[in-house]
Amino acid sequence: MGRNTAHGRPRNDFPIRGLIFLVMAASVALISACGGGAASPAQPTATSPQAFSLIVSVSGNGSVTSSPGGIECGSSCDGVFSPGSQVTLQAVPAAGYLFMGWSGACGGSAATCTVTMSRPRSVSAAFSTQPEGVAVVGGRLVVAGTSTPFIPKGFNTTGVLYPVSYASTLCPLATPLDPQVVQYLEDAQAALTAPPPPGLAYNASFQAMVQDWHANTVRLNVSQGALQYEYAHELSSYTDMVRNVIAQARAAGLVVIVDMQAEKYGCTPDENGNTQKLPDINTEEAWQQLLDPTLTNDKGVILEVFNEPDASIACDLGTYEQPDWNAWETGCGSEPDQGMLTVGQYLRALAPNNVLFFNGQGVDFGFNGFVVPANMPSNSAYTVHPFDYVVNGSESASISSWDTWFGNFEQSGHAVAVTAWDEDFECPNDPNQTITDEFVLTYLPQHSIGIIGYAWDGPYWGSGYLVNSYDYPGNTANFQLVDPDSSGCSQNGGRQLQQLFLSNS
Secondary structure, eight states: OOTTEETTEEGGGHHHHHHHHHHHHHHHHHHHHTTOSSOOOOOOOOOOOSOEEEEEEEESSEEEEEESSSOEETTBOEEEEOTTOEEEEEEEEOTTOEEEEEEETOOSSOSEEEEEOSSOEEEEEEEEOOOSOEEEETTEEEETTSOOBOOOEEEEEOTTTSOGGGHHHHGGGSSOOOHHHHHHHHHHHHHHTOOOOTTOSSOHHHHHHHHHHOOOEEEEEEEHHHHHHHHHHTOOHHHHHHHHHHHHHHHTTOEEEEEEEOSGGGTOOOBTTBOOOSOBHHHHHHHHHHOOHHHHTOTTEEEEOOSSOOHHHHTSOSOSSSOOHHHHHHTTSSTTBOOHHHHHHHHHHHOTTSOEEEEOBTGGGBOTTOOOOTTOOSSEEEEEOOTTOSBTTBHHHHHHHHIIIIIHHHHTTOOEEEEEEOOTTTTTTSTTOHHHHIIIIIIHHHTTOEEEESOSSOOOOSTTOSEEEEEOGGGOOEEEEOOSOTTSOOOOHHHHHHHHHHHTO
16 A cells, blocks of 8 residues: 555545535535525524723823723723723823722722723723822921922811720710710711722722812821720720721822820810810820831821810910910920920820921910920921901901911911811801901912811711711712801801812812
């Protein structure tokens, strides 16, 4: 037999037989298609799509590109990709902006995400101006590492103030709280500690602050009593809760002011029958309990040494109208009251990287007659609470008081911020709301003074609150402006605050 034979037949006859088979198969198919024979009618088949669209929308100032190419926002925000392909999107914020996160077919806050093109897809990318950190340079708050001014705008929250874990232990030692107030505080805490929505690293409260108000800062009021109690007893549940809320706020891109409160709503035990009004050794222990390297290495966390100090009450020196600044600095000369500067220096040793906020005293906790001590910690700024901002129903008298309390102090080269303000005195003392408008929309911007409104998540037990927001069904923030207030008086401070925030976005 030769090499090209099989069973005595040439190998190259196979193509001929294959061809005959194909022709016969085609004939059968043709007959079936025409209804001949016993074969059932052929069913139509779906045509596979050649490509799926991917549409990208961008909010804020930044760009999104894709790999493989096809998307380059903002010039081209939609692309066409083959079914089943993997498309990686890259978010790049513009100068001065941060990438806040994805929504739609992407989730999370990482700069890249990958979309599987199993069907048409849409993705949204959000950018915002929230800084990674802040610093005090040349007497001004700036974005850390830059010369760009940072003007705080945001809200206080009460959601971490009430120490639920230790209410039965600590609260009886403090001024008893009204049951309705306790319910407000617990509702606020439930909202602020709610888990993040799917695809986000922060909860609906912070999401609403950023998206609806364009806030860049949140001020968390924390309980000195609870933190000091945990320090003394080697516990951590309250501390862990506060740290978790801080982490969520930072994930949302917000600068966080952590404000140490020693008062009844935080169940800090009273001092000699009175609410504690100067920081003391317990304040130091509370800060030591809370601070860890995650916080002290984060320049986006500001530490407010102590809330609303008042030497005239704590030390029985001076008067509310004429504050005793020596007592404010170093206390009453003996423990427990140590003074703002003493505790501030201690806090600086614990937290070398964070901006420190020092609250004034006297009327509206201002800085009337204050001279900055030579040994004041660096990277520090000064905060006021102008609750009595309407003076004698007169715009000129009000402006003069603002100048005296903090405006001239800011103009002399010191970074100043308003860390608590509500509209309690707007109406009826400001019936046409012109003084409120002047304060919020003109005076503060002219002086480069940021404002933190009181309060975001309630509780709304006073007439001057701006936002009533502790109802979060389904972890969707339902907030409303307090307009009118509980007395029926028409107020619009919340709307003016929102106008200020949106105009400076």
